[in-house]
Amino acid sequence: MSDPMQFYISTLLIYLFIDIMGVLGLNLQFGVAGIINFAYIVFVAVGAYTAAVVSLGPDYPENFQHYMFGASWPFPLPILAAGATAGLLSLVVGVISLRRLRSDYQAMVMLVLSLIATLVATNWTGLVNGPAGLATIPQPLFDQLGLTPLEYQWVYAGWAALLAVLTYLFVRGITNSPLGRTLRAMRDNERAASALGKGVTRLRLMIFVVGGVIAGMSGAVFVEFIQAWSPGSWLYPETFVFLAAILVGGTANNWGVAVGTLLVPVAFLEATRFLPQVLYNGFIEAMQWVCVGLLILVFLWFRPSGLFPEKPGRFRPRPAAPAASQDAGAGSG
Amino acid sequence: MAAQSEPILSVRDVRRDFGGLRAVDGASFDAMRSHITGLIGPNGAGKSTLMGIVAGAIKPNAGTVMFEGQDVTGLPSHLIARRGIIRTFQLSAEFSKLTVLENLLVAAPAQKGESLLGAELGRLYWGPREAALVDVARGVLDRFAMAPKENELAGNLSGGQKRLLEIMRALMSKPKMLLLDEPFAGVNPTLTREIEQYLIDLRDDGLSMIMVEHELSVVERLCEPVVVMAQGKVISEGSMRDVTARQEVLDAYLIG
Numbered sequence: 067m068s069d070p071m072q073f074y075i076s077t078l079l080i081y082l083f084i085d086i087m088g089v090l091g092l093n094l095q096f097g098v099a100g101i102i103n104f105a106y107i108v109f110v111a112v113g114a115y116t117a118a119v120v121s122l123g124p125d126y127p128e129n130f131q132h133y134m135f136g137a138s139w140p141f142p143l144p145i146l147a148a149g150a151t152a153g154l155l156s157l158v159v160g161v162i163s164l165r166r167l168r169s170d171y172q173a174m175v176m177l178v179l180s181l182i183a184t185l186v187a188t189n190w191t192g193l194v195n196g197p198a199g200l201a202t203i204p205q206p207l208f209d210q211l212g213l214t215p216l217e218y219q220w221v222y223a224g225w226a227a228l229l230a231v232l233t234y235l236f237v238r239g240i241t242n243s244p245l246g247r248t249l250r251a252m253r254d255n256e257r258a259a260s261a262l263g264k265g266v267t268r269l270r271l272m273i274f275v276v277g278g279v280i281a282g283m284s285g286a287v288f289v290e291f292i293q294a295w296s297p298g299s300w301l302y303p304e305t306f307v308f309l310a311a312i313l314v315g316g317t318a319n320n321w322g323v324a325v326g327t328l329l330v331p332v333a334f335l336e337a338t339r340f341l342p343q344v345l346y347n348g349f350i351e352a353m354q355w356v357c358v359g360l361l362i363l364v365f366l367w368f369r370p371s372g373l374f375p376e377k378p379g380r381f382r383p384r385p386a387a388p389a390a391s392q393d394a395g396a397g398s399g
Numbered sequence: 400m401a402a403q404s405e406p407i408l409s410v411r412d413v414r415r416d417f418g419g420l421r422a423v424d425g426a427s428f429d430a431m432r433s434h435i436t437g438l439i440g441p442n443g444a445g446k447s448t449l450m451g452i453v454a455g456a457i458k459p460n461a462g463t464v465m466f467e468g469q470d471v472t473g474l475p476s477h478l479i480a481r482r483g484i485i486r487t488f489q490l491s492a493e494f495s496k497l498t499v500l501e502n503l504l505v506a507a508p509a510q511k512g513e514s515l516l517g518a519e520l521g522r523l524y525w526g527p528r529e530a531a532l533v534d535v536a537r538g539v540l541d542r543f544a545m546a547p548k549e550n551e552l553a554g555n556l557s558g559g560q561k562r563l564l565e566i567m568r569a570l571m572s573k574p575k576m577l578l579l580d581e582p583f584a585g586v587n588p589t590l591t592r593e594i595e596q597y598l599i600d601l602r603d604d605g606l607s608m609i610m611v612e613h614e615l616s617v618v619e620r621l622c623e624p625v626v627v628m629a630q631g632k633v634i635s636e637g638s639m640r641d642v643t644a645r646q647e648v649l650d651a652y653l654i655g
Contacts, residue, residue: 239518240518244517246518255492258493261454263477276515376496
């Protein structure tokens with residue numbers, strides 16, 4: 067394989083693994099717990115900005131970009147800081163919006179939050195350098211490893227794959243457990259779950275924070291790879307790309323949404339880059355959002371449970387012989 | 400027996416306004432231990448609102464609700480449930496994308512794998528308790544002759560089966576008292592008779608219940624005592640024979 071091709075493939079793989087992380091986090095919130103988080107990308111962005119500023123070093127007056135909280139933390143602290151910051155923001159947003167509001171209003175609050183966050187990041191130029199965003203974010207351990215850029219690409223792909231696997235295992239720990247069952251019950255009927263003694267507000271808040279931490283960490287791993295981050299990188303439609311991956315793959319099915327990630331953000335959006343230029347420059351790019359929207363509509367209409375539908379819990383079948391004797395016992399008693 | 404006549408739940412002077420509408424207007428009644436207390440009255444009498452207040456889903460503007468001698472007025476519904484008062488809903492409230500067995504398992508209180516840490520500790524940690532709960536749930540399914548539906552998605556059940564599922568689910572949470580809001584609505588006569596018998600058995604096992612029901616023949620068969628509401632007030636209490644003989648009850652049904 068030629069070097070440019072290797073660069074291309076490894077980059078796509080890195081995007082895939084990082085997106086799988088992000089989609090698994092959103093699936094936990096939306097697919098499993100039923101929280102319609104239209105602001106998911108904001109938590110990814112906050113994680114990315116956090117990782118960026120704590121690895122860019124302290125800001126100084128002659129710097130070509132300006133930001134707050136500059137520091138030079140070593141790997142892997144920026145990723146942990148990203149998770150912590152996004153989790154903290156999730157907690158604040160969750161306490162305000164998830165306690166009393168109905169879920170459709172929560173969705174509206176999230177959408178508005180997404181728009182506000184973009185405006186704040188763009189116009190408060192001292193925070194994270196406004197519309198120009200941050201650049202020259204160092205890649206973790208690049209100097210220490212002493213690899214060629216191409217070798218580093220493959221190492222990073224392996225690192226992203228490892229994180230995706232760890233995220234998957236963590237998320238599966240929740241979804242396969244009684245906790246996951248209770249969350250799905252809450253999603254299906256919140257009032258009934260509450261009437262059975264489940265503290266739905268606390269559960270929702272907890273899973274919102276867990277999803278936020280995953281979002282923030284995925285943003286950190288992303289920004290440490292592409293080394294730049296600006297408000298244009300996380301416009302609100304990016305959340306809908308993640309949602310499309312979930313709806314196509316299969317809501318509340320971890321494997322399904324991973325496949326959905328391969329199909330939508332990676333394969334589907336990447337394929338459009340190879341289309342010939344038509345009409346005017348940038349037309350294809352503009353049509354991407356339209357296509358993602360149509361994809362969501364088509365799946366909601368024709369296959370709402372996605373390619374790989376949610377799998378209900380399966381239990382060890384009843385032991386055959388004792389069941390018969392149990393019936394006999396019930397009959398006599 | 401003394402325990403038989405002792406009230407398990409006492410509602411005193413409960414009031415609830417919705418805007419200008421006074422849905423419940425100073426209602427008071429007692430529900431007896433190991434009895435099915437019937438709550439009847441014309442549409443709009445405030446029965447469902449009063450049930451909602453007892454269950455913690457609606458906060459009263461005034462009045463008190465005492466359960467087993469403790470004040471539970473205004474507690475949120477999940478804390479009321481943990482005290483042992485479990486409600487079923489007027490409209491089916493199954494967890495539709497969970498299997499019947501999973502619906503029952505959800506209701507089990509204080510599961511080991513229900514916290515984030517417990518879940519991540521894995522099956523080795525919560526598996527044994529889960530296996531025990533599966534056995535309990537299967538026992539309940541056997542009792543209600545629903546074992547063949549164990550792995551069916553709850554959303555695919557018939558209306559009557561969903562009512563049964565709700566009662567089974569409520570039992571899994573080890574309730575001291577069930578609040579049944581029209582448990583026979585939309586259920587065919589055969590299944591109605593079956594459910595009636597299940598409720599009588601549960602009562603004889605010592606479970607206390609309050610039941611809102613419009614079908615008076617059912618109330619007559621199951622409920623003792625009966626509480627009659629009209630226009631937010633309790634207008635009569637006693638056995639079905641007594642209350643239906645009273646003029647104010649007849650008036651309420653005719654006018655209401």
